[in-house]
Amino acid sequence: MAELETFREETRRWLQANAPASMYTPYKTQDELCWGGKKMQCPPDTKRWLEVMAERGWTAPTWPKEYGGGGLAKAEAKILAEEMGKLRLRPPLIGFGLSMIGPLLLQEGSEELRRAHVPAIAKGEIRWCQGYSEPGAGSDLASLQTKAIRDGDIFVVNGQKVWTSYGDKADWMFVLVRTDFEAKKQDGITFLLMDMTSPGVSVRPILLISGSSPFTETFLSDVRVPVRNVVGNVNAGWAMAKVLLGHERTMIADAFKERDDAKRLVSLAREYVGEADGCIADPLLRDAITQVAMDQACLDLTLERSRDNMKAGHKPGPETSIFKYYGTELNMRRRELMVSITGPQGLGWEGPGYDEDELKLTRDWLRSRGNSIEGGTSEVQLNIIAKRVLGLPD
Amino acid sequence: MDLVLSEEQELLARTVREFVNGRSSLKRVRRLRDRHDADGFSRELWREMAALGWLGIVVPEEYGGAGLGWLELMVVLEELGRGLMPEPMISTVLLGTSALLLGGTDAHKREHLPAVAGGERLLAVAYEEPRSRYDLNHVEARAEKSGSGWLLSGEKAHVLDGHVADWLIVSARTSGGPRAAGGITLFVLRADTPGVTIERQSRIDSRNAARVRLDDVRVGAETVLGTVDHGGALLARVLDRATIGLTAEMLGGMTAALEMTVEYLKTRVQFGVLIGTFQALKHRAAKMYIETELARSVVMGAHRALDEGRDDGTIARLASVAKARCADAFNLIAKEGVQMHGGIGMTDEHDIGLFLKRARVAEMTFGDAGHHRDRVARLEGY
Ligand SMILES: Cc1cc2nc3c(=O)[nH]c(=O)nc-3n(C[C@H](O)[C@H](O)[C@H](O)COP(=O)(O)OP(=O)(O)OC[C@H]3O[C@@H](n4cnc5c(N)ncnc54)[C@H](O)[C@@H]3O)c2cc1C
Numbered sequence: 029m030a031e032l033e034t035f036r037e038e039t040r041r042w043l044q045a046n047a048p049a050s051m052y053t054p055y056k057t058q059d060e061l062c063w064g065g066k067k068m069q070c071p072p073d074t075k076r077w078l079e080v081m082a083e084r085g086w087t088a089p090t091w092p093k094e095y096g097g098g099g100l101a102k103a104e105a106k107i108l109a110e111e112m113g114k115l116r117l118r119p120p121l122i123g124f125g126l127s128m129i130g131p132l133l134l135q136e137g138s139e140e141l142r143r144a145h146v147p148a149i150a151k152g153e154i155r156w157c158q159g160y161s162e163p164g165a166g167s168d169l170a171s172l173q174t175k176a177i178r179d180g181d182i183f184v185v186n187g188q189k190v191w192t193s194y195g196d197k198a199d200w201m202f203v204l205v206r207t208d209f210e211a212k213k214q215d216g217i218t219f220l221l222m223d224m225t226s227p228g229v230s231v232r233p234i235l236l237i238s239g240s241s242p243f244t245e246t247f248l249s250d251v252r253v254p255v256r257n258v259v260g261n262v263n264a265g266w267a268m269a270k271v272l273l274g275h276e277r278t279m280i281a282d283a284f285k286e287r288d289d290a291k292r293l294v295s296l297a298r299e300y301v302g303e304a305d306g307c308i309a310d311p312l313l314r315d316a317i318t319q320v321a322m323d324q325a326c327l328d329l330t331l332e333r334s335r336d337n338m339k340a341g342h343k344p345g346p347e348t349s350i351f352k353y354y355g356t357e358l359n360m361r362r363r364e365l366m367v368s369i370t371g372p373q374g375l376g377w378e379g380p381g382y383d384e385d386e387l388k389l390t391r392d393w394l395r396s397r398g399n400s401i402e403g404g405t406s407e408v409q410l411n412i413i414a415k416r417v418l419g420l421p422d
Numbered sequence: 423m424d425l426v427l428s429e430e431q432e433l434l435a436r437t438v439r440e441f442v443n444g445r446s447s448l449k450r451v452r453r454l455r456d457r458h459d460a461d462g463f464s465r466e467l468w469r470e471m472a473a474l475g476w477l478g479i480v481v482p483e484e485y486g487g488a489g490l491g492w493l494e495l496m497v498v499l500e501e502l503g504r505g506l507m508p509e510p511m512i513s514t515v516l517l518g519t520s521a522l523l524l525g526g527t528d529a530h531k532r533e534h535l536p537a538v539a540g541g542e543r544l545l546a547v548a549y550e551e552p553r554s555r556y557d558l559n560h561v562e563a564r565a566e567k568s569g570s571g572w573l574l575s576g577e578k579a580h581v582l583d584g585h586v587a588d589w590l591i592v593s594a595r596t597s598g599g600p601r602a603a604g605g606i607t608l609f610v611l612r613a614d615t616p617g618v619t620i621e622r623q624s625r626i627d628s629r630n631a632a633r634v635r636l637d638d639v640r641v642g643a644e645t646v647l648g649t650v651d652h653g654g655a656l657l658a659r660v661l662d663r664a665t666i667g668l669t670a671e672m673l674g675g676m677t678a679a680l681e682m683t684v685e686y687l688k689t690r691v692q693f694g695v696l697i698g699t700f701q702a703l704k705h706r707a708a709k710m711y712i713e714t715e716l717a718r719s720v721v722m723g724a725h726r727a728l729d730e731g732r733d734d735g736t737i738a739r740l741a742s743v744a745k746a747r748c749a750d751a752f753n754l755i756a757k758e759g760v761q762m763h764g765g766i767g768m769t770d771e772h773d774i775g776l777f778l779k780r781a782r783v784a785e786m787t788f789g790d791a792g793h794h795r796d797r798v799a800r801l802e803g804y
Contacts, residue, residue, distance in 0.1 A: 315792070315796070322743045336424040353712060
C-alpha cells in the first residue's frame with residue numbers, strides 16, 4: 029500500500045513537471061488529440077507530450093516494457109489514470125493501434141509480429157485502420173467476400189472494404205479476408221496485417237451527413253501481403269476478429285467519458301435558456317441534463333467495476349456489449365440535448381449568424397447518429413447480450 | 423477501494439441467499455399478507471437474523487455490533503430483497519440505527535444499539551406527514567417547551583414498521599414556519615408513551631407502514647436526538663444512508679424479477695417456438711439486464727463511499743443517483759416482467775406481481791426518481 033502511495037506521489041510530480049501547459053485544456057472532441065502515424069500533423073505541444081509519455085512507455089501503461097509499454101501493474105495503471113484525471117490532462121495518444129490491434133497482438137500475435145508492430149504503436153509512429161466491413165457484409169460480418177489467394181509465402185488480396193475509418197490517414201490496416209471458400213462462413217476467414225502503401229491499395233473518401241469525411245472506401249486489387257503477416261492461424265481469423273471487437277467496444281464506451289460533462293451542459297443551458305430562481309429556466313431541459321449526468325456517473329462506475337473485476341482475475345466477457353450499447357446511446361442523447369438547449373442557434377450549417385462552437389456542436393450531433401451503428405449496431409449488441417448473457421434461444 | 427466484492431463478502435452473500443431460500447420463500451411472504459399477520463413479519467426469523475449478526479453489521483463493536491462496513495450490509499440487503507423479505511431492516515437497521523449513530527449521545531447509543539443488534543428492539547422513524555410528500559423540511563408537527571421537557575403534537579404518515587416499533591424517532595418543529603429548513607428537532611421516545619396513537623396502514627406491497635398521532639405527548643429533555651432546531655440536517659444524513667441501503671434491496675428485487683422473466687421466456691411456447699426466440703422480447707430483456715448492471719455499479723459505488731467515509735455532499739449525491747436509477751430500473755423490469763408473462767402475470771397467484779408492487783412502493787420511499795434528479799441539480803447549483 030505504502031509503495032502505491034509513493035508511486036502516486038512520484039507520478040503526480042512527474043506529470044506536473046513534464047506536461048506542456050496546453051495539455052491541461054479540455055478537449056471537445058477526439059480530433060484535437062494525437063492519433064500518431066507517419067502523416068501526423070499536430071501542434072508542437074501535442075507532439076512533445078506524445079514524446080515524453082512514449083519515452084516512459086506511458087502511452088500504453090500496462091503493456092510490457094520490452095514492447096514499448098510502461099510495464100505497470102493494473103493497480104499502478106489505475107493510479108496513473110486517476111492522477112491524469114485529477115490534473116485533467118489529455119491522453120498523449122489515442123487510436124486503433126493502442127485500443128484494438130496492439131492488445132490483440134500482445135494477446136494472440138507471434139513474437140515476430142509483436143516485435144515488428146507493438147513498439148511502433150506505443151511510440152505513435154504507425155497509425156492503424158480497421159478493414160472489416162464490406163458493401164455486402166456489415167452486421168453479418170462473417171459473410172465477407174474479400175479474397176486472399178495464396179501464392180507461396182504471399183497472399184494476393186482482391187476485394188472492397190467500406191466505412192474504413194481514417195483509411196486515408198492510416199499507415200497500416202488490419203483486414204479480414206476469405207481464404208477458404210468451401211468452409212462454413214466463419215471458418216474460412218483470415219486476419220491479416222497490410223501495409224497501406226502496398227501497390228494495389230486505393231482509398232476514396234466518403235462524405236458523412238455531418239459534412240466531414242473521416243472514412244473511406246478501400247479498394248484492394250492484387251495486393252501482395254506476406255503470409256507471415258497472418259495473426260493467429262490461416263482460416264482461424266474469426267476468433268481473432270471477435271477478441272478485437274471486444275477491445276473495440278470497450279474503447280468506444282471509454283471514448284464517451286467526457287469530463288465536466290454536466291458542467292458543459294449546464295453552462296450551455298445558462299447561456300441559451302437562462303435561469304429562474306437560480307435554476308435552469310426550462311424544467312424539462314434541466315431534468316434531461318441531470319439525467320444525462322447521472323447516467324454517465326453510473327456508466328463510469330460500471331467501467332470501473334469491470335476493470336476492477338479484471339484486476340481481480342475475472343475474464344472480460346460479453347459485458348463489453350453493455351458498454352458499447354449504453355455508452356453510445358448516452359452520448360447520442362447528450363448530443364441531441366445540446367442541440368435542444370441551443371435551440372435555433374443549433375441549426376446552422378455554416379456562415380454568418382453562428383459561431384464556431386455552435387457549428388461544431390451541430391455537426392457533432394449529426395456525427396453522433398453513427399455511434400449506434402459503428403463497431404456493431406445497437407441491435408447487434410442487444411442480440412449478443414440476449415444470447416450470451418441471458419442465454420435466450422435462437 | 424476497488425469496486426469488487428471480497429471473498430468474505432461473496433461468502434456472506436451465499437450464506438444469506440441460502441438462508442432466504444431455506445427459510446423465507448415467497449409463499450411465506452404471501453402467508454403473512456393473506457392471514458393479515460398481526461406483526462407483518464416473523465419475529466422468529468428476526469431473532470435468527472440477529473444471531474447471524476446481520477442487524478448490527480455497521481454498529482461498532484462497543485455497542486454490540488459487528489463493526490463491519492456498508493458493503494457487507496449491502497450484500498445482506500440485496501439478498502433479502504431478492505426474496506422480498508418484509509422483516510424490518512429499513513426501519514430499524516437503516517433508519518433507526520443511522521439516526522442513533524449520527525445523532526445520538528453515548529447514552530442513547532448504549533440504551534438502544536445493543537438491543538437493536540440483538541434483535542430485541544424495533545425502531546421506527548416518523549418523519550413524513552400526510553401532506554409533506556418528499557420534502558423533509560415540511561414538518562407541521564410541533565414540539566412546545568414544557569418545563570424541562572417538551573410537548574409533542576401532530577400527525578405522521580407512512581411510518582415504516584410504525585405499529586410494531588418499540589421506540590419512535592419523531593421529527594417536530596421547534597421553531598420556524600411549516601416548510602422552513604431550520605427549526606426541526608428529532609426526538610426519540612417509547613412507542614407506548616401516553617398520547618401516541620399508532621394506526622396500521624395497508625399498502626399495495628403489504629409491508630408495514632403506519633400513521634402516528636401525537637396528542638400532547640410529554641417527553642423529557644433527554645429525548646432530543648442531536649441538537650434542538652438542527653434536526654433537519656441530521657435527518658437528511660440519516661435518510662441518505664437509509665436510501666443507499668434501500669437501493670441494495672431494490673437491486674435484489676429487480677435481479678430476481680429479471681431472472682424470473684428470463685426463465686419464463688425459456689419455457690413458454692407459442693406459435694410452436696419458445697417466446698424467448700422473439701427478437702421483440704429479446705431486446706427488451708437485454709435492456710433490462712443492462713439496467714441491472716448499471717444499477718449494481720452505482721449501488722456498490724454508494725456503499726463504498728460510505729465505507730470510505732466520504733463527505734456528506736458526495737454521499738448525498740450518490741444516494742440520489744443510486745435511488746433515481748434503481749427506482750426507474752426496478753419499475754421498468756417489474757412492468758416488463760408482467761407484460762412478458764402475459765395473462766398469468768396479471769394474476770395474484772403469480773409472483774411477478776409481488777415485484778411490481780414492491781417496485782412502486784420502494785420507488786416512492788425516500789423520494790422518487792424525479793425528486794432525486796431535482797435534488798442532484800440543486801446540489802450541483804443549477
Ligand atoms: C462512423 C462509422 C465508422 C465506421 N468505421 C468502420 C471501420 O473503421 N472499419 C470497418 O470495418 N467498419 C466500420 N464501420 C462499419 C460498421 O461496422 C457497420 O456499418 C455496421 O457493422 C453495420 O453494418 P451495415 O452498415 O452493413 O448495416 P446493416 O448490417 O445492413 O444493418 C442495417 C440495419 O439492420 C439492423 N440489423 C442487421 N442485422 C440485424 C439482426 N440480426 N437483428 C436485428 N437487427 C439487425 C442493424 O442494426 C441496422 O439497424 C463504421 C461505421 C460507421 C457508421
